[in-house]
Amino acid sequence: MLTIFRSQYLNMRGPMETISGREPVIPELESLSRTRLAECYQCGKCTAGCPTAGQMDIPPTRMIRLLQLGDSETALHASSIWQCVSCQTCTTRCPKSVDCAAVMDALRQLAFERGTASPAERRTVLFQQAFLDNIRRHGRLNEIELIAAFKGAVFLRDRSLPFLFRDAGLAPQLQKRRKLHLVGESVKDRGVVARIFARATKGGAQ
Ligand code: SF4
Ligand code: SF4
Numbered sequence: 001m002l003t004i005f006r007s008q009y010l011n012m013r014g015p016m017e018t019i020s021g022r023e024p025v026i027p028e029l030e031s032l033s034r035t036r037l038a039e040c041y042q043c044g045k046c047t048a049g050c051p052t053a054g055q056m057d058i059p060p061t062r063m064i065r066l067l068q069l070g071d072s073e074t075a076l077h078a079s080s081i082w083q084c085v086s087c088q089t090c091t092t093r094c095p096k097s098v099d100c101a102a103v104m105d106a107l108r109q110l111a112f113e114r115g116t117a118s119p120a121e122r123r124t125v126l127f128q129q130a131f132l133d134n135i136r137r138h139g140r141l142n143e144i145e146l147i148a149a150f151k152g153a154v155f156l157r158d159r160s161l162p163f164l165f166r167d168a169g170l171a172p173q174l175q176k177r178r179k180l181h182l183v184g185e186s187v188k189d190r191g192v193v194a195r196i197f198a199r200a201t202k203g204g205a206q
Contacts, residue, residue, distance in 0.1 A: 046090035056080035142184030
């Protein structure tokens with residue numbers, strides 16, 4: 001869930017030294033993720049612990065190797081970067097302190113910015129942005145506002161009327177089961193939420 005948000009605050013920390021002599025995407029990726037790809041010695045511990053590796057076209061270990069070889073094009077088009085659930089297991093297990101989760105996160109951000117993500121993958125990012133913005137403003141989820149923000153963002157980008165109204169028929173059922181709260185609530189002390197976001201933006205929360 002941290003995905004783009006995490007990349008944003010990592011990006012604010014400023015560039016780090018990168019491996020020179022390779023295509024521009026790789027240094028940018030290393031800067032965003034604050035990771036030296038060359039540190040990886042392919043032990044495989046990241047993939048062994050990854051809960052979604054079995055579904056990935058390019059699991060974490062292979063992804064790092066691919067990037068070491070400079071093939072960012074294949075990496076940016078891989079479906080595995082969207083199957084990663086940002087659980088941080090790979091990063092925690094790595095004996096060489098390669099932040100594999102941040103690399104996946106940075107790849108998602110670059111795929112989104114460079115237009116290599118599919119429409120469905122772009123919607124994932126738009127949902128995450130709408131979700132985090134919702135939490136930032138209320139401290140808890142306001143479902144109606146989240147749906148409106150997400151659908152609105154998708155519509156502005158894709159101009160897809162079918163997508164805009166696709167789930168509208170579910171609203172009565174959700175409300176009947178009390179899963180949809182028409183009046184949103186906010187936490188009492190929104191300053192706490194603001195401080196959490198400010199800390200994350202400065203890179204203090206990892
Ligand atoms: S755990 Fe670290 S060193 Fe081992 S393959 Fe993964 S990224 Fe490379
Ligand atoms: S952060 Fe992503 S790549 Fe790493 S272990 Fe979790 S799901 Fe796998």
